[in-house]
Amino acid sequence: MKASTQKKVNKDSKGKQASPQKKGWKSIPMGGLIERGGTAKEYKTGEWRTFIPVRDEAKCINCMICWVYCPDSSIKTQDGKMTGFDMDYCKGCGICASVCPVKCIKMEKEEK
Ligand code: SF4
Numbered sequence: 791m792k793a794s795t796q797k798k799v800n801k802d803s804k805g806k807q808a809s810p811q812k813k814g815w816k817s818i819p820m821g822g823l824i825e826r827g828g829t830a831k832e833y834k835t836g837e838w839r840t841f842i843p844v845r846d847e848a849k850c851i852n853c854m855i856c857w858v859y860c861p862d863s864s865i866k867t868q869d870g871k872m873t874g875f876d877m878d879y880c881k882g883c884g885i886c887a888s889v890c891p892v893k894c895i896k897m898e899k900e901e902k
């Protein structure tokens with residue numbers, strides 16, 4: 791006997807599909823509030839990290855692609871050159887290593 795793949799659908803007394811009860815926006819519970827800008831600086835997201843980016847400086851061509859893609863603004867620069875990572879905020883996501891055109895960033899397990 792074949793197993794049924796059909797989903798169970800709630801139906802009203804006339805056999806029509808019943809819609810879930812809709813709530814108005816006033817009945818939605820209050821969520822978190824961000825009362826001012828720039829608060830992300832107060833949260834050192836680097837503590838979440840498992841992997842750490844390690845750059846081979848000799849191979850780096852300073853193209854800044856890692857700077858463009860880093861979601862945490864953790865690529866440090868000076869005078870148009872990449873100088874390292876801001877470990878207070880780098881979450882170790884590995885995007886920089888993935889987008890680097892010369893593959894000079896490796897992700898390594900961080901020893902804490
Ligand atoms: S993407 Fe790679 S080559 Fe480009 S600046 Fe970053 S580390 Fe250097």
Ligand code: SF4
Nearest residue numbers: 860880881883884886
């Ligand atoms: S690992 Fe992720 S958060 Fe850290 S520098 Fe690279 S892109 Fe940014």
